[in-house]
Amino acid sequence: MTEGVALLTVFVLAVFVGFEVVSKVSSTLHTPLMSGANAIHGVILVGAVIVAGTADEAGVLVVALIAVVLATLNLVGGFVVTDRMLEMFGARRPEAAAKDGAE
Amino acid sequence: MIAVWAQVCYVVAAVCFILALKGLSSPKTARRGNLVGAFGALLAVVVTFIAYDIDNLGWILLAVAFGAVGGAMGARRVAMTAMPQLVALFNGVGGGAAALVALLELSEPARAGITRPAGFGDDGWFAYSPLAESGGHTESEILRMVDLLSTGTLTATAFTVLIGAVSFSGSTVTFLKLQELMTGRPITFPGGPIVFGAVLVAAVGLGLWAVATGSVTLAIILALVGLLAGVLLVLPVGGADVPIVISLLNAFTGLAVAAGGYVLENALLLVAGTLVGASGTILTRAMAHAMGRSVSSILFGAFKGGSTAGGGEASDRPVRSAGPDDVAIMLAYARKVIVVPGYGLAVAQAQHTIRELVDLLEKRGVEVGYAIHPVAGRMPGHMNVLLAEANIPYEQLLEMDTANGQLRTADVALVVGANDVVNPAARTSPGSPIYGMPILDADHAGAIVFLKRSMRPGFAGIENELLFDPKTTLLFGDAKASLTALVSALKSL
Structure with missing residues (x-):
């Protein structure tokens, strides 16, 4: 059971890091921060891949592959949409602005 | 247990996630922070493919490609105004994935014919764990499966299944509300809080029962109850409070992933999920604070009673209009x-x-x-x-x-x-x-x-x-x- 206690320790420490790391965030960044955090939990893909990789029955494999697809959607979509939000905060892109303006 | 180098890579990925959240908290570093997070995720996934013994590789890569293309296209194409519901959707599928992973892990010992005696104590059980009925499994595999049926791991499994399901259905409802596929106004019905309370009690009871028996069937029923609880949680929330609920469900998914990490004995999932759970909780409070609300008032009894009476109807009092x-x-x-x-x-x-x-x-x-x-x-x-x-x-x-x-x-x-x-x-x-x-x-x-x-x-x-x-x-x-x-x-x- 020492393995379990080690994981519990990691959990408790991570809680404090999580609290600390976002303690001072301006409301402007609430949406991108939420979206970025949302992308991070898409790393459950790791778990889905492990389970799919040990599946030895068709039914189990199908369910595991569904989990893989869902997790990848979360992971990839999450980071891409966050980047798209933050793109707006960064450097101005004159060519894109001209294109948008022409619409 | 996986190779040490792989575990070190997981630590690197976990640090990337911490730096990502840190970066996202400031306008100057936000974009870089997000990229650091994406790098961490990529590293973690690649390492997993190499370090674990992965069968069905072709199928898995196909599924990953499918999800990646779908996610990236959705994220690129969506109108910026529709972003909140997309985030809700991504959050929901993450929760769903976590619940499925936990269910599949739980089904593993059952499929190998290993069961646990009912009850909460593990003492005495590990001693006679059925090594004899190995059925083509190695000793380490059997020990792993026995461990999956220990009280601690089963508790984490039940938690992941329940919270993942809540997050999935709750996020789906918020998506429907924001996409205006259903009314964005609070939906309440007589006895709603009592029904919700009853569902919660049922969920906890079922969860305990599932832990005591390690039954896959009970865990599936628990997931269904979780789906129902998620819907009931979000239905009474309306209007401007919906985004705050997305943030709350985001934190939920994080915790589900963290518990999933405990089940899989994967420290990276544990750290990543916990980070999101903790930071998501803070963020939810900050968002609610920006609106002068408390989280509990949003979930329980906000916008209740006569406050929205007449909502949606045009008033006929005189106003001054101009060209x-x-x-x-x-x-x-x-x-x-x-x-x-x-x-x-x-x-x-x-x-x-x-x-x-x-x-x-x-x-x-x-x-x-x-x-x-x-x-x-x-x-x-x-x-x-x-x-x-x-x-x-x-x-x-x-x-x-x-x-x-x-x-x-x-x-x-x-x-x-x-x-x-x-x-x-x-x-x-x-x-x-x-x-x-x-x-x-x-x-x-x-x-x-x-x-x-x-x-x-x-x-x-x-x-x-x-x-x-x-x-x-x-x-x-x-x-x-x-x-x-x-x-x-x-x-x-």
């Missing part, structure tokens, strides 16, 4: 104009037209600024993103405190597609559901011009007294059409 030419003159001869943009502006895709109008006014020597309410749009910070998309200079975006100072000395407050964020009821009428929410004091300006589609109340469904103020002029029409008319009227002055 674009009159409004153009008001704006052109003002010294200072403060624009208050709201979701209506974004829906009408009028960000570029408002910028054109502001440029014209500035050419005439009018001082112009944008007053940004923290929750303008559909999510905190959403409006900043939408205006930045239209290349509106950052310096012109005034945060609430600055904006309220400026509004005091402004000649005209031009409210475009906003309503609740300038409703003085938040300051003056304690009975109002938005009472206490910080607002932009548009009523302090010399005159107020509302560009509105109709007299219908805003997102929160409350009538706005400011519309009937003698200082107020209304210009009816779609935000983009009205702004275009204003621009041409200004040009011909």
